[in-house]
Amino acid sequence: MDILLSVVGFLLTIGILVAFHEYGHFWVARRLGVRVLTYSLGFGRAIYSTRRGPEAIEYRVGLFPLGGYVRMLDEREGPVDPAEQHRAFNRQSLKVRAAIVAAGPAANVVLALVFWWLMFMVGTQGVLPKVGDLAGESRLAEAGLEAGDVIRAVDGDPVITLSDLRLSLLNGAIEQQRVPLTVERDGRERELMLDLQGLDPLGGEIGRQPTDILDRVGFSLWRAPAHAEIAEVQPDSPAMAAGLEAGARIVAIDGREYQDPWALIDAIGARAGEPVRLVVETDAGRREVVVTPRATEVDGEVVGRIGVALAARPLDPEAAESMFLVQHAGPIEAMGLALERSWAMTTLTLSVFHRLLIGEASIANLSGPVAIAEYAGKSLLLGLSTFLGFLALVSLSLAILNLLPIPMLDGGHLLLYAIEAIKGGPVGAAFEEVFARIGILALGLLMVVVFYNDIARLMH
Template sequence: MTGFLTSLLAFVVAIGVLVTVHEYGHFLAARLMGVKVLRFSVGFGRPLWSRRFGSDRTEFAIASIPLGGYVKMLDGREGEVPPGEEHRAFDRQGLGARTFVVSAGPAANFLLAIAVFAVMFMIGVGGVRPVVGEITPGSPAAEAGLERGEEIVRIAGREVGDWEQANLRLLDHAVRGDTVPLVVRDADGREVERRLDLSARAELLGEGQFLDRLGVAPFRPQLGAVIGQVESGSPADRAGLQTGDRVVAMNGDSVAGWNAWVERIRASAGSELSVTLERDGTRRQVTLTPEPVEAEEGTIGRIGAGVDPDQPAMRELSVIVRQGPVEAIGSGAVRTWEVTTLTLGILWRMVTGEASVKNISGPVTIAEFAGTSAVIGISAFLGFLGIVSVSLGIINLLPIPMLDGGHLLYYAAEAVKGSPVSEKTQIVGQQIGLLMIAALMILAFYNDLTRLFG
């Protein structure tokens, strides 16, 4: 229950921030263009809170359904415009002003992404050095000659510092279908070039983890079964496990290390286990029952405890990237650009059938990721927020009626033909847009339910 509440709270906070920033972009642009704003609402449906501010008595509201928001402007198409305020109605503005107001929402999301990524880099981003672990025989990684223990140094001439960055860069080249040069450092410290064929887009961009399809796993050192962070209210917490406990045995069988411990926990969903711990030089017995959770491979056990990262083998693989304000802003802009181009590329491959539509996630999966990142720490949550902010900006720019991109499409047509699109065409477009959005939401919910229930 605690995990669910954490995910729910993190999701509401994330969506609240993203929607507020998006709508504030529209609001600020409208004010700059002299358009009168009637209401600024975060959420849809019945208002839970509302107040009026400013000379225009603009209503600011928080509504009951936290899955979006809107800025309502004075508009002759939606009601009567008071005499003397015609010049402040949105529909009376020039093409440039209307385009600016509509574009400002998505633009605000991209600026937010740059900001949160920059703060993330200033706080410090923890990662794992891109050292190669197990290689799947016959996979693209195997055919490229990658070997266990090699560290990826450069991808297509660009330095990489951790697995997250390596994964992002490799995925970007997979979307393009490139054969990409890699420079790796072998066990003797020599730099060797490999060539990785990523042309099989349909395979590499299918359902599941990209690195699994690539045939490479991050290197996992032999770690002791020492407990690190314990989630509040989790099975580990209820059983009395604490940070620093060393797991000695389970049901009378010795536990060799962390990987062996994790495998046995995953295989024991819903089963009561007798666990022997060593704490402060004293051994004690506890009873632990892993909670069943759904994963791609089926039902697995989970206890809500991580490995102690302060072990020599872990410290050798860990990296922390921390930057000053100026450098962090530059890195934030670069990360936003990388996520944007990658997202657009994957969306296009979905349209052409070269990427699985099962990669589309709905609110359930987003909430799960929000909760997980919030538990990991502020940097992880900021990274999650930046990625979703980019996604929200891109989705709103899609040329679908009802979205900002649909309005911009109408304005482009208006610029070409010299007059606004007819009201009848706009009504038909809205109906098509509603169907497209509904279909997208149904697909996203279906994917969420499939992940949850297999």
């Protein structure tokens, strides 16, 4: 099911974003009088093709879905009827050619705004940024935050959900700043200062997912007090040997009571191969059970497992529900939020590219089609609002990537046009050929890196 969702999500994502990108080129070219010959989604052999309209424009779907193209009448590609030469792309003015090339990325920017606008109207889901138990050496603890604090703003920017907090901290870490935090504690707001200087905002290691900025500042999410109820006992497990049964609640380990199932799991995990005394509660009362967690390797580490599946049963359901937020916005407010989100993500993406270019960020942070498919599947599973936000982010990223001055990309063509404007004439054919070869090599190397990162993460 996960694989199917990933495939469906990937095809939807690439199909929508590439179609709109190429339609930007297509629409502007036709409006400016350039004849379009082919509108293609995907490359390679056509799996679907048809011709429509008085000019018999070919609409096709290629076998390989990683991109698309719009083919226009051009004398550099073959003979052109003298009566049609004025409609050839190469005959157009510099402004017209630049407008057609820039239209693709512009279409993706517009599409990102539309998706974010729809997302905010449909309703965004999030988690309240309420702090749980913090490690004493963490940056948040050093800033003075305590369990139960709710982070309301970072550097003056309002924070509603964990996603907002993550984005604000990323921006602060990239700028290597000490940022003020507005924190709500016991119903009153106070200002604290968080030091993000010297913190790698992205982290990243070949073969592993980049580390979350929230983990690197030591953020721990507050959890409503809950019982750890045994939902299932695995056969031939230490728990079954000790007589534990589904429905019982584990309330204490070695004399210490727990109201946090996750902390309880960590405590058991730290006792691999050592007998532990569990206090178990049922309708018949409490009893003590001795269990020896079995040493199990998880993500390269040996931890203790007793062979049960736990369910968290909140002691106060209302407190647990208060951690989950759903926000809806009207059309005007949603557009304002979409513009803010677009600007924030643009500046963040450009900052990340800059750090990659100067070597301050690892290439492990680059992801490719496999990662896109994985996240597309996950966002589909989480609902329409999440998928719209994912489409918006990828659409904006596609626009920015295409505007980079790399040969073969739209930005590479715009760079050639800028040189032409300065030079007063087109660049030579030899230069353009070398430029194209460099672009093919650069894109080839980029694809090797992102595919390697994707596969290495999956293998890990």
